[in-house]
Amino acid sequence: MVRDKAETKARILAAVGRLLAESGFRSLGVNAIAREAGVDKVLIYRYFEGLPLLLQSFAQEGDYWPTVDELVGDESAVNAETLADWMAYLLSRFSDQLQERPMTQEILRWELLEGNELTRELANVRDKFALDSLNFLAEKESFPPDKDIPAISAVLVAGVVYLMLRTKSSSTFMGIDFSSPAGWQRIQAALDTIVQLTVDGKP
Amino acid sequence: MVRDKAETKARILAAVGRLLAESGFRSLGVNAIAREAGVDKVLIYRYFEGLPLLLQSFAQEGDYWPTVDELVGDESAVNAETLADWMAYLLSRFSDQLQERPMTQEILRWELLEGNELTRELANVRDKFALDSLNFLAEKESFPPDKDIPAISAVLVAGVVYLMLRTKSSSTFMGIDFSSPAGWQRIQAALDTIVQLTVDGKP
């Protein structure tokens, strides 16, 4: 209708994003995308040579992960001194950022369910972001040699991610109610407790 | 072929379990189940009144969660004194049990992706198991009032579950390689560190 290839391609890519954020990756079919974009599906094949390459294009363009700078925010305004302070702060920010990014949540779900080439690529991007964050921490204060800070971080981040992904479909986990802010505050407090006692505590 | 209603029903239920463990919940369709069971799909409708009730039957019969007794194992042989010792022990056992139960992993994935009546029921069963475990801990040694042991447990269990579910499709997380035992040993050690320093540490 518009006779503009670039715009049509952009429309299709935008439709992928909308569909992903709203309905999850299971609804990412050629028909659904074309419908959402208001475009004939044959154009998907013409412009992207099929769904896999379309998704790959989307993965390269989309900014579903924050940069470390975005994660940290205004560094001078952060009231953190010790390594534990910084870890707790980053965890808290990570949790907030993740909550605001349904598309990112959906990608994490996707990684969990399907091990294809695309999700592996997405996982690489995510892991790069994670390592950047670890490096940022290490520059603040070098890691204590007697504790495996990356492994500890992995457990805590994994916990946050899992709890976050759960809340969409189920509201309680281990007796904690995540439908109210109170539940999340308990988790937040628990994270603080863990980080402070584990990272700064004497070995 | 066998003209035995009870056995046919059992076959169908068994097929659900096999299919779930091997191919995940996304392949749980009427056609696939009937094929796997070597049974005409019309019998599923006759005997279970459709897929939802079949899955409900399966959920009630299947033992995808261990009991707390199974989780603990031979209690007298456990070398644990403090609350932290017990928590670390249970976490470790939980991790092992989960690794051995692909069907349980698949149910956890399912809970994460779909919020229907069935998964909510499954979530209830799981949460009951979790609360039983917490009660078991509380009987060993009452929780310190200045720490939110359930919330701390939730974070750690969530972390273990997430890392476990990831390993099927992706082998690294935050730079840790989970394809080798070494990666898991780091996680195990991190959990021990966290629990010991957090639960037994001074507030």
Added chain:
DNA sequence: TATCATGGTCACCGAGCGGTGACAAGCCCG
């Protein structure tokens, strides 16, 4: 004005899905 590549529309294909109606084979009980 005629040509021709580009961008878009439409109709169709085979396959798999969930779901149903009609019918055949075996069995119990009169």
Added chain:
DNA sequence: CGGGCTTGTCACCGCTCGGTGACCATGATA
């Protein structure tokens, strides 16, 4: 023996899916 019930088989429906070929519309160029 002969109804009637149970158990299982088969064929079919409508729908959506991914994927493709044929065609129409537009606009630049010769």
